[in-house]
Amino acid sequence: MQSRRRTCAAILAALAVSIAGCQSSKESVNEIARRTGGGLVAQLRGTGSAATGVVHIFDYRDGVAVQLSIVNLMPATYRIALHEGPNCKSANLFSAGPAWAPPGSNKSPGELLPQFVANEDSGNQNSYVAYISGVRTEGPLSLRGRLVVIHYGNKISDAFPGQPNNRIACGVLEPASTLFMRDS
Numbered sequence: 001m002q003s004r005r006r007t008c009a010a011i012l013a014a015l016a017v018s019i020a021g022c023q024s025s026k027e028s029v030n031e032i033a034r035r036t037g038g039g040l041v042a043q044l045r046g047t048g049s050a051a052t053g054v055v056h057i058f059d060y061r062d063g064v065a066v067q068l069s070i071v072n073l074m075p076a077t078y079r080i081a082l083h084e085g086p087n088c089k090s091a092n093l094f095s096a097g098p099a100w101a102p103p104g105s106n107k108s109p110g111e112l113l114p115q116f117v118a119n120e121d122s123g124n125q126n127s128y129v130a131y132i133s134g135v136r137t138e139g140p141l142s143l144r145g146r147l148v149v150i151h152y153g154n155k156i157s158d159a160f161p162g163q164p165n166n167r168i169a170c171g172v173l174e175p176a177s178t179l180f181m182r183d184s
Contacts, residue, residue, distance in 0.1 A: 040137045042148045042171030044070060047093055051169040055080070055148045056176065063133035064143065066113060070126050070150065070169070073118035077154045078168075080113050080128065083147040088170035094159040096147045096170055102135045110156030137175075146173050 039058030046052060053070030068080055085097025099109035116128040135141045150169040151157070159165040 038137070039176050040144055040173040041176040042173045044148065044150060044169040044171040045088070046072070046169045047088075047091055047167070049168045051150060053150075053169065055171060055173070057137060057143055057173060059137050060131065061133075063131060064135055064137060066128075066130045066132060068116075068126075068128040070118075070128075071124045073126055075117075075119045076152060077115050077117050079110070079115045079151040079154060079156055080130075081109065081149050081151060081156045082112065082143065083149050083170075085147050088147060088149075088172065090161070092159055092161075092163065092165055093149060093167035093170050094161050094165075096149050096159070096167065098158065099149075099156045100146060102132070102141060105134065115154045143173050144175065147171065148173060 039056055041057075042055040044051065044053040044055060050072040051070060052072060053068060056067045057064045066080070081099040082101075083096040083098065084100045085095055087095050089095050099112075101107060101109040101112045105112065112132060113130045116126070118126045135143055137143060148171050149167050152166040152168050155166070157166055159167055
């Protein structure tokens with residue numbers, strides 16, 4: 001079991017390194033779509049911040065692997081969360097709705113994915129790889145259409161209309177092949 005975990009960690013780390021070398025969000029999306037042949041991709045855009053990036057989610061074992069590549073974060077702790085909301089259009093990302101976790105998950109929506117630290121040593125590029133069990137990119141437990149939100153700090157907090165909060169970037173998960181064809 002320990003050997004299997006090391007192998008899984010090595011694969012996920014290699015995937016993170018492979019996207020870390022991309023020079024722009026568009027290149028990242030296109031390269032990921034070519035390499036993996038699918039999955040879901042969200043292009044992250046900041047609201048009130050310069051943060052931009054790409055989240056790629058693809059089926060892995062009994063769940064999904066989540067890869068984040070993001071630039072223009074100040075050194076700090078952040079969390080990535082999946083949200084139910086309809087869109088990323090409101091100025092403070094209130095429209096992203098509450099954080100979401102799959103039915104029956106043993107983790108709360110705010111702790112579904114671990115926190116990550118952006119630091120000056122990584123230059124301007126920060127990468128992150130995680131795993132979520134019990135969901136898929138397609139089918140009844142699909143993440144398609146969900147929103148990915150980057151939260152400043154180590155806590156996922158609620159947002160209220162017109163009030164400042166810790167949500168700094170958002171994107172909608174859509175099929176990588178669709179996004180690839182649209183952006184080419």
